[in-house]
Amino acid sequence: MPIYFQPISENLPFSLESIGNHWLQDSVSRKLGYAHYHWLQTESGQGQIQLAGQLIPLAPGEGVLLPPFTPHAYFPDTGTGETWRTRFVTLNGLLADQFPKILGTNQPIFAKDNPEFSYSFWIDQIVNLLENRTLDTAQTSGACYQLLMYLSKGYENQLATSHPLFQQYISPTITKIETAYAEDLTVERLAAEVFITPQYLTRLFRRFTGKTTQQYLLDTRLNKAKAFLMYHQERSVETIASQVGFSSVSRFVQVFKEKNGVTPGRFRRG
Structure with missing residues (x-):
């Protein structure tokens, strides 16, 4: 269950605070939210996330980006009989206060792997590069920006899918x-x-x-x-x-x- 923490760089527009995959996910409750932008995605099994009084399932490939200090709780869906494993990323950076403009919203964004962009594959690639020590801070910043841009498209898709x-x-x-x-x-x-x-x-x-x-x-x-x-x-x-x-x-x-x-x-x- 690889998990990596990196010191927040004040000199880069986008930085990676933590990233992990194959994570055996326990129940989490954060009444005050988390301090950084947090992407949580189901890898296998199924989870549920509670936001603003709503309980939303997260099937394999599905994820949610939580803005800082968004109250939430998430836990395994025991009804599936499968262990819940997740991938996750937490983001910050010099331009963190501009993230809502980049994303087009300051609300949670739900997205899933799709033919244009696989969040799962992105995370696995970054973890692999970190394991092999072949990813420098500038590359990390660029990769984080790429992730945010595709999440902004996820928000646009969120609007379109209600049509x-x-x-x-x-x-x-x-x-x-x-x-x-x-x-x-x-x-x-x-x-x-x-x-x-x-x-x-x-x-x-x-x-x-x-x-x-x-x-x-x-x-x-x-x-x-x-x-x-x-x-x-x-x-x-x-x-x-x-x-x-x-x-x-x-x-x-x-x-x-x-x-x-x-x-x-x-x-x-x-």
């Missing part, structure tokens, strides 16, 4: 993509499941996600592939290609390199 069109068409399609990415999914099939045309579904995807339906599906598959490459060394590239929905390993390698600048094998070696 009726998102709820009716995009939400079920995203669920289908995230649970059936290994299947032979097409835009036509996805559109048929929500009873609209492929063209209209793609227009809605562009409106709410900034991507076409096909791009969202492809990014989901590639993000799953990254996780498999990183955490399942025993699986061959051919096996992973098939498991994330590619019928051709050569096509998988080609697309992976186009998107990431390296082949799957090179990515795995770090």
Whole structure:
């Protein structure tokens, strides 16, 4: 259960106070909140967080950014029968008082791993770099800014996801993509499941996600592939290609390199 604490640097705009993953999460109650911005994300199992009298579940991949001094409590959801493990980050820095402007809000932000950005992968990468002592303070500051920018998009998505069109068409399609990415999914099939045309579904995807339906599906598959490459060394590239929905390993390698600048094998070696 790696956890790292770093001294707060007053000379950097963004700094990392602590970070950890694979954390066996106990119950926590903070009536006065925490002194720094705190990102908490479920890695496995399920937790619940209490905010402003509401009890909100945190499933795997889902997380919340808590502003400083926000009263809260969180605890494992014992009904799942699984141990709750989390990833977390606490942030500060010279520009900490400007974080609400960067994020677009001073309220908690709920977000989850998505094809554009995986918070889980970001944390695991930073932890790995810290373990190998290959991350300097300037790089850390830049990485923290990247995290904040994607969390600001998470807030924008929070607003978008309340729209009726998102709820009716995009939400079920995203669920289908995230649970059936290994299947032979097409835009036509996805559109048929929500009873609209492929063209209209793609227009809605562009409106709410900034991507076409096909791009969202492809990014989901590639993000799953990254996780498999990183955490399942025993699986061959051919096996992973098939498991994330590619019928051709050569096509998988080609697309992976186009998107990431390296082949799957090179990515795995770090």
